[in-house]
Amino acid sequence: MSAHHHNENDFLFKYIFSTDHKMISKQFLITGFTMGFIGLVMSTLFRLQLGWPGESFEIVELLMGSWQEGGVMAPDKYLALVTMHGTIMVFFLLTAGLSGTFSNLLIPLQIGARDMASGFLNMLSYWFFFVSSVIMLISLFVEGGAASAGWTIYPPLSALPEAIPGSGAGMTLWLVSMAIFIVSSLLGSLNYIVTILNLRTKGMSMTRLPLTIWAFLITAILGVLSFPVLLSAALLLVMDRSFGTSFYLSDIYIGGQVLDHTGGSPILFEHLFWFLGHPEVYIVLLPALGITSEIVSTMSRKPIFGYRAMIGSMMAIGFLSFIVWGHHMFLTGMNPFLGAVFTFTTLLIAIPSAVKVFNYITTLWKGNIVFSPAALFSVGLVSTFITGGVTGLILGNSALDINVHDTYFVIGHFHIVMGLSAIFGMFAGVYHWFPKMFGRMMNNKLGNLHFWTTIICAYGVFFPMHFLGLAGVPRRYYTNSEFPMFDNMVDINEFISMFAVLALFAQLVFMFNFIYSAFRGPRAPQNPWKGTTLEWTTPVEHFHGNWYGDIPEVHRWPYDYSKVDANGEYVTGEDYIPQTTPLGEGEKDGGH
Amino acid sequence: MENINYKEEIKKKTSKPLLWIAIMSIVMFFAGLTSAVVVSQGGGSFLDVPMPTAFTISTFVIIASSLSFHYGLISIKKGKFGIAKLCVLVTLILSFVFIASQWMGWTYLYENGIFAVGSASTSSSSFLYLLTALHIAHLVGGIVSLLVVFFKLNKNKYSTEKYLGVQVSITYWHFLGGLWVYLYLFFMYIIA
Ligand code: HEM
Ligand SMILES: [Cu+2]
Numbered sequence: 094m095s096a097h098h099h100n101e102n103d104f105l106f107k108y109i110f111s112t113d114h115k116m117i118s119k120q121f122l123i124t125g126f127t128m129g130f131i132g133l134v135m136s137t138l139f140r141l142q143l144g145w146p147g148e149s150f151e152i153v154e155l156l157m158g159s160w161q162e163g164g165v166m167a168p169d170k171y172l173a174l175v176t177m178h179g180t181i182m183v184f185f186l187l188t189a190g191l192s193g194t195f196s197n198l199l200i201p202l203q204i205g206a207r208d209m210a211s212g213f214l215n216m217l218s219y220w221f222f223f224v225s226s227v228i229m230l231i232s233l234f235v236e237g238g239a240a241s242a243g244w245t246i247y248p249p250l251s252a253l254p255e256a257i258p259g260s261g262a263g264m265t266l267w268l269v270s271m272a273i274f275i276v277s278s279l280l281g282s283l284n285y286i287v288t289i290l291n292l293r294t295k296g297m298s299m300t301r302l303p304l305t306i307w308a309f310l311i312t313a314i315l316g317v318l319s320f321p322v323l324l325s326a327a328l329l330l331v332m333d334r335s336f337g338t339s340f341y342l343s344d345i346y347i348g349g350q351v352l353d354h355t356g357g358s359p360i361l362f363e364h365l366f367w368f369l370g371h372p373e374v375y376i377v378l379l380p381a382l383g384i385t386s387e388i389v390s391t392m393s394r395k396p397i398f399g400y401r402a403m404i405g406s407m408m409a410i411g412f413l414s415f416i417v418w419g420h421h422m423f424l425t426g427m428n429p430f431l432g433a434v435f436t437f438t439t440l441l442i443a444i445p446s447a448v449k450v451f452n453y454i455t456t457l458w459k460g461n462i463v464f465s466p467a468a469l470f471s472v473g474l475v476s477t478f479i480t481g482g483v484t485g486l487i488l489g490n491s492a493l494d495i496n497v498h499d500t501y502f503v504i505g506h507f508h509i510v511m512g513l514s515a516i517f518g519m520f521a522g523v524y525h526w527f528p529k530m531f532g533r534m535m536n537n538k539l540g541n542l543h544f545w546t547t548i549i550c551a552y553g554v555f556f557p558m559h560f561l562g563l564a565g566v567p568r569r570y571y572t573n574s575e576f577p578m579f580d581n582m583v584d585i586n587e588f589i590s591m592f593a594v595l596a597l598f599a600q601l602v603f604m605f606n607f608i609y610s611a612f613r614g615p616r617a618p619q620n621p622w623k624g625t626t627l628e629w630t631t632p633v634e635h636f637h638g639n640w641y642g643d644i645p646e647v648h649r650w651p652y653d654y655s656k657v658d659a660n661g662e663y664v665t666g667e668d669y670i671p672q673t674t675p676l677g678e679g680e681k682d683g684g685h
Numbered sequence: 686m687e688n689i690n691y692k693e694e695i696k697k698k699t700s701k702p703l704l705w706i707a708i709m710s711i712v713m714f715f716a717g718l719t720s721a722v723v724v725s726q727g728g729g730s731f732l733d734v735p736m737p738t739a740f741t742i743s744t745f746v747i748i749a750s751s752l753s754f755h756y757g758l759i760s761i762k763k764g765k766f767g768i769a770k771l772c773v774l775v776t777l778i779l780s781f782v783f784i785a786s787q788w789m790g791w792t793y794l795y796e797n798g799i800f801a802v803g804s805a806s807t808s809s810s811s812f813l814y815l816l817t818a819l820h821i822a823h824l825v826g827g828i829v830s831l832l833v834v835f836f837k838l839n840k841n842k843y844s845t846e847k848y849l850g851v852q853v854s855i856t857y858w859h860f861l862g863g864l865w866v867y868l869y870l871f872f873m874y875i876i877a
Contacts, residue, residue: 207691210699279710287702292695317710322717328815329721336802338811340725353804361724365717638691 112212125190144590179244202628205294221277232266308383326365381518393460406445439489466540481510502562528617553592750779
């Protein structure tokens with residue numbers, strides 16, 4: 094470690110412009126959670142409108158001012174909030190927040206590296222993310238309001254600045270913010286991949302990597318392959334908006350005026366967008382799945398079932414995710430044969446997904462489970478991954494999807510399978526690695542309370558949405574009270590909104606626990622969960638370089654829990670064997 | 686403590702892989718754009734445009750620049766730094782010739798009524814300008830790295846053992862050449 098020189102720059106370089114992966118990880122976590130909380134409040138606000146349409150909420154007016162004149166949300170603000178909510182949740186919380194936090198924290202620590210391949214690029218990655226977050230938030234306050242074309246920003250709403258209020262400055266800032274975000278994401282992924290491939294400590298072969306690392310690796314590969322395509326889509330959009338090209342526009346009228354655009358097609362945008370969009374679902378999900386693998390094994394004190402199958406299934410999911418994007422476009426008039434192809438590839442994903450679920454359950458089966466909050470959230474993920482995945486089979490099927498496309502059925506489906514699974518994985522990760530990040534323990538009782546209220550509210554919000562969708566209630570509508578055929582849906586909507594409000598309060602419990610524990614929690618021991626992986630061999634206090642002296646060498650796979658010898662005794666006298674313990678005589682390494 | 690020098694070592698191990706992954710991203714970026722061209726063509730009103738001969742010249746120029754840079758690297762490995770300097774200089778000059786030839790290509794297109802933007806443009810004409818411009822944007826990065834190599838050569842920063850920076854720079858440069866050849870063929874056979 095370089096010498097401890099004390100000057101006023103210390104603070105700046107330690108906390109702000111840090112190049113240490115552990116600090117960057119915390120920066121990502123805090124920024125991501127802040128954005129996530131804002132996104133959550135937005136959803137609660139528009140849920141008030143959906144549950145009690147037209148009703149006045151004075152507290153809300155206090156908070157939002159002219160956004161909600163008379164305590165009722167204006168229709169254009171509704172659209173803006175839905176768009177911002179989706180964008181923030183998917184990209185800022187669950188892409189940058191999730192990957193940024195855990196890839197940064199765990200990659201060097203678990204593979205045995207002193208830092209990322211490039212600490213500088215890593216710092217840039219965070220700062221680009223921060224700037225893009227700020228711009229995205231500022232876009233709420235520009236004339237015309239934030240982008241309002243939905244998080245998928247389909248043209249023409251996004252391509253013609255004069256289309257709707259949110260198509261103007263708000264949309265421009267959305268694009269600027271996302272372009273910066275993409276750069277941040279690419280820099281991050283670049284670093285993650287190269288670090289994993291090149292900086293593993295001695296003995297850490299690819300098949301001795303914890304499954305978290307495999308998940309982060311595949312996630313990062315998906316990122317570097319798919320985000321550039323979104324960037325190209327955004328670039329063409331900017332050209333159409335500002336320079337009068339016609340990539341996405343053709344034969345368009347606005348206010349009775351013919352516009353000067355020929356030859357383009359909005360369907361092109363959908364292709365480019367969903368070529369990113371679907372892998373993005375797995376960019377959000379895979380880190381959560383990796384975290385779950387790790388926690389499920391540690392907390393059930395059993396080796397992960399099917400280590401190789403877990404890696405194989407993640408690879409299969411990663412590969413397949415690039416050839417299914419058409420399932421978002423069944424209604425664009427695509428050739429039915431092509432629709433059938435996309436149906437087929439989409440349904441194929443069910444196989445590796447089922448393998449993962451099976452392996453989680455088999456690992457937990459007859460395990461000596463420690464129900465820490467992390468374990469609970471992991472099991473929660475297994476639950477939502479199943480309930481959300483099942484409706485994916487329906488949506489992936491072109492013949493069925495046509496009936497429920499763009500309804501609340503879709504909202505229910507993706508919130509459960511992607512939103513909840515990923516956020517549960519993220520919570521699990523925070524509870525599990527909090528001691529590593531902050532050197533203190535979180536409160537278990539509050540953690541349990543957080544888990545149970547969250548999962549009950551989550552199902553309370555999203556499960557009934559399937560019925561709304563089957564009844565034909567469309568998504569992105571400001572109100573459904575104008576349509577007589579939805580009159581009998583009022584109660585369901587109220588029910589959902591009550592749970593949504595409650596869910597918000599449940600997160601306050603987490604927030605309190607997080608902040609309080611970071612400063613006042615009991616001091617963490619070095620290895621609180623009796624884990625086998627390398628991060629628990631580092632000292633509790635943080636410093637650049639991670640290990641004093643040499644980096645430890647690795648001798649075995651990461652899942653030697655409850656391993657017994659021929660006499661049925663624990664080999665080391667404990668129910669876990671760290672990866673740094675050499676193999677005994679005649680002992681076989683796991684994972685084969 | 687031992688940690689002092691780990692940064693140097695990390696850099697050694699990771700410079701090339703970092704570049705390769707970045708190249709993968711750039712490939713996907715252009716793959717996205719060129720498949721956008723293909724998808725747009727399916728839409729019907731896609732106009733054919735004649736190819737400027739200047740683009741053919743560009744192709745030869747960029748291949749020549751790759752060759753001269755390559756010879757430069759070989760010279761460094763052999764310790765002939767004088768020749769290496771000359772080669773890198775030639776590469777630099779060729780890169781500017783390349784940009785000039787692109788400019789000529791655009792002028793030709795423009796004079797033939799093929800516009801980048803505006804009401805007289807079509808998506809194929811816009812794509813033609815956009816793709817070439819984006820290639821040049823990436824080329825600028827390559828030129829910067831060439832300049833760095835050139836100055837370091839002049840300051841005798843490389844030796845017959847130590848030339849990692851040159852290798853990184855040359856890999857990117859060859860990639861840019863390959864990218865142009867791909868775009869050129871794509872223009873010839875898909876757009877024109
Ligand atoms: C308790 C928390 C949440 C609630 C109550 C909630 C509620 C909603 C509702 C009701 C909509 C549909 C609005 C409409 O179509 O008019 C929506 C849209 C959306 N939500 Fe959430 N959500 C929550 C959390 C999340 C999370 C964690 C994610 C992360 C994946 C997420 C991502 C999205 C996306 C992508 C959209 C689509 C936006 C669009 O249509 O452009 N949400 N949310
Ligand atoms: Cu999809």
